[in-house]
Amino acid sequence: QIIDAEGMMVLPGFIDSHVHFRDPGGTHKEDFLSGTQAALAGGVTTILDMPNTQPPTNSREHLQEKKALAAQKAVVDYGFYFGATDTNIEEAAAVADQVAAMKLYMGSSTGSLLVTEFSPIYRHFSTFPLDKPIVVHAEDEQSLIYFGAQGSTEHNRARPPLSAQIALSRALAIAEKVGRALHIAHTTTQRELELIQEARNKGVRVTCEVTPLHLFLTEDDQQRLGNFGKVNPPLRSKSDQAALWRYFDVIDTIGTDHAPHTKEEKMQPYQKAPSGMTGVQTMLPLLFNAAQEGKVEPGEIIKRCVVNPARIFGLKDKGALEVGKDADIVLIDPQQVYEITNEKIVSKCGWTPFAGTKVKGKIQQVFVRGKLAFEHDTCLAQPGNGRHVHYAYHHSLYA
Ligand code: DOR
Numbered sequence: 001q002i003i004d005a006e007g008m009m010v011l012p013g014f015i016d017s018h019v020h021f022r023d024p025g026g027t028h029k030e031d032f033l034s035g036t037q038a039a040l041a042g043g044v045t046t047i048l049d050m051p052n053t054q055p056p057t058n059s060r061e062h063l064q065e066k067k068a069l070a071a072q073k074a075v076v077d078y079g080f081y082f083g084a085t086d087t088n089i090e091e092a093a094a095v096a097d098q099v100a101a102m103k104l105y106m107g108s109s110t111g112s113l114l115v116t117e118f119s120p121i122y123r124h125f126s127t128f129p130l131d132k133p134i135v136v137h138a139e140d141e142q143s144l145i146y147f148g149a150q151g152s153t154e155h156n157r158a159r160p161p162l163s164a165q166i167a168l169s170r171a172l173a174i175a176e177k178v179g180r181a182l183h184i185a186h187t188t189t190q191r192e193l194e195l196i197q198e199a200r201n202k203g204v205r206v207t208c209e210v211t212p213l214h215l216f217l218t219e220d221d222q223q224r225l226g227n228f229g230k231v232n233p234p235l236r237s238k239s240d241q242a243a244l245w246r247y248f249d250v251i252d253t254i255g256t257d258h259a260p261h262t263k264e265e266k267m268q269p270y271q272k273a274p275s276g277m278t279g280v281q282t283m284l285p286l287l288f289n290a291a292q293e294g295k296v297e298p299g300e301i302i303k304r305c306v307v308n309p310a311r312i313f314g315l316k317d318k319g320a321l322e323v324g325k326d327a328d329i330v331l332i333d334p335q336q337v338y339e340i341t342n343e344k345i346v347s348k349c350g351w352t353p354f355a356g357t358k359v360k361g362k363i364q365q366v367f368v369r370g371k372l373a374f375e376h377d378t379c380l381a382q383p384g385n386g387r388h389v390h391y392a393y394h395h396s397l398y399a
Pocket residue numbers: 020052109110137230231232233259260274275276277
């Protein structure tokens with residue numbers, strides 16, 4: 001088919017390697033249909049879904065159930081994480097070829113997946129195929145308790161970056177010892193990026209992610225957003241935010257940590273309100289706008305939102321506008337100003353921390369594997385059009 005792209009910019013479809021679509025068990029917040037429709041509206045044509053659902057994706061059986069749900073509902077392509085527990089070491093390794101990666105929570109967040117002790121962490125790190133990454137939520141549970149995160153009303157101050165550095169250091173040390181691929185989710189501070197760079201220089205196979213939340217929001221925004229700005233890890237200071245941009249070279253992927261919770265849930269008292277914000281629909285517009293403002297080269301965004309996620313997670317048909325790759329394409333009008341509003345949020349929960357933000361660049365059309373899937377702010381793809389990605393063991397970006 002011939003596409004009239006006059007005046008448009010042509011981008012490869014983005015890969016969001018960090019979403020929480022809540023299916024099964026939390027489908028009042030999101031499901032595979034609403035989540036992938038939100039992705040499509042945001043120019044994201046592939047998503048990797050996190051395992052902290054109900055039940056968690058922590059067994060072969062739960063993985064099969066989740067696969068069936070996505071196959072019925074998804075409108076973009078998808079892959080899965082397998083969630084580590086204290087005991088599912090062999091099972092995780094046995095299903096590794098059916099998932100993009102393992103997710104291991106060293107600090108607690110939404111859901112019940114948590115592995116804090118040395119022995120199961122070490123066994124997962126050495127048993128899961130070494131070339132397939134383990135993605136770590138690196139906040140240290142012990143120091144979270146020590147610093148009073150549980151029960152504190154001052155979320156940010158109660159959770160100093162130290163908790164992340166302790167968990168991160170443990171993960172790096174074990175990854176070095178066993179020689180495995182490690183991917184650090186949502187880094188938020190300069191110190192974490194320094195530790196990662198230092199480890200990488202020593203040959204540790206570590207890559208890392210940053211979220212648009214931490215690139216574009218700070219604890220000042222948290223004042224304004226209240227519970228709606230509550231997230232793990234928390235929004236940080238202006239100087240931490242500046243460090244993420246200064247150390248942009250060290251960052252391999254940008255993933256949204258799209259973690260929808262309803263307005264009602266967020267409006268509970270602070271301690272009860274769950275952590276997390278939406279993001280899958282706003283990543284591309286925000287980053288494209290940052291490129292238009294000269295804050296970052298467009299190619300550096302494509303690297304972190306398309307090329308690197310495909311390599312790190314072994315998504316062999318994805319990754320760029322290249323012969324032999326899927327024709328996942330986004331056409332964006334670079335001149336049109338677009339205001340992000342809660343009304344435009346396709347996610348079931350219907351809100352975004354970026355409401356009121358104006359960006360330059362409006363997504364006009366999105367193609368998934370060559371088929372027009374989104375146009376005129378409307379999803380044309382049918383539930384079930386999305387496919388499970390094909391995995392291949394990745395080529396390490398380093399070492
Ligand atoms: O704020 C967060 N929300 N951080 C996480 O790690 C999990 C997520 C969720 O699933 O709600």
